[in-house]
Amino acid sequence: MGECQQPCLFSQSEVSLAVVRMSSWSAGVSLVFTVLVLLPCSESSCTFKSPSWTKGAPRVSLASKSHPNKVLVDWSALIVNQGCADQYSVWVWKDGQQQAQGKKYLVSDKNTLTKMVDIEPCLYHNFLIELKTRKSYSCCKV
Secondary structure (H helix, E strand, O other): OOOOOOOOOOOHHHHHHHHHHOOOOOHHHHHHHHHHHHHHHOOOOOOOOOOEEOOOOOEEEEEEOOEEEEEEEEOOOOEEOHHHOOEEEEEEEEOOOOHHHOEEEEEOOOOOOEEEEEOOOOOOEEEEEEEEOOOOEEEEEO
16 A cells, blocks of 8 residues: 555656656646656555545544443544545543543554544543545544
8 A cells, every 4th residue: 555556657766857857848748747657656545636624523422331431433424535545543632631641543444434442431531533644644633
C-alpha cells in the first residue's frame, strides 16, 4: 500500500528535471505531461479527491450494560470520501488531562468506521479521530 503499484517512469529528481526542461512549452502541455508522469507513482488512496469531515462530532455509545468500561466510537456519518483515507487514529483521554496522556487506537482498515475503546466508567472523556492520508491528516473531536 505504501509502494508504487506500477513501475515509476522517472525518479523524483528526474520528474523535477523533466518539468523544468519543458517550461518553454505551453502551460497545458506541461500540466498534462506532469500529471501523466506522476500518476503511476501516486501513493495515496485517491489521486484527485481528499477525505474530509462534515460538521458534527463522532457518536459515542455504551457498548453494553455488562461492560461499562467500553464504548463504541462511530465516525461513519462524518467522513466524506472515506475511500480516500488510508488510516484512522482514535484518541481517548480523561477530561482535565492532555491528549498525550490518553490512549491511541490505530484503525488501519479504511473501511472500518467504528472502534471499541476502553474508558473509566463515571468519568468524562475526550475523543478525537485523526484521519490520515499519505499526504496529511485532519481531526474530528468530540
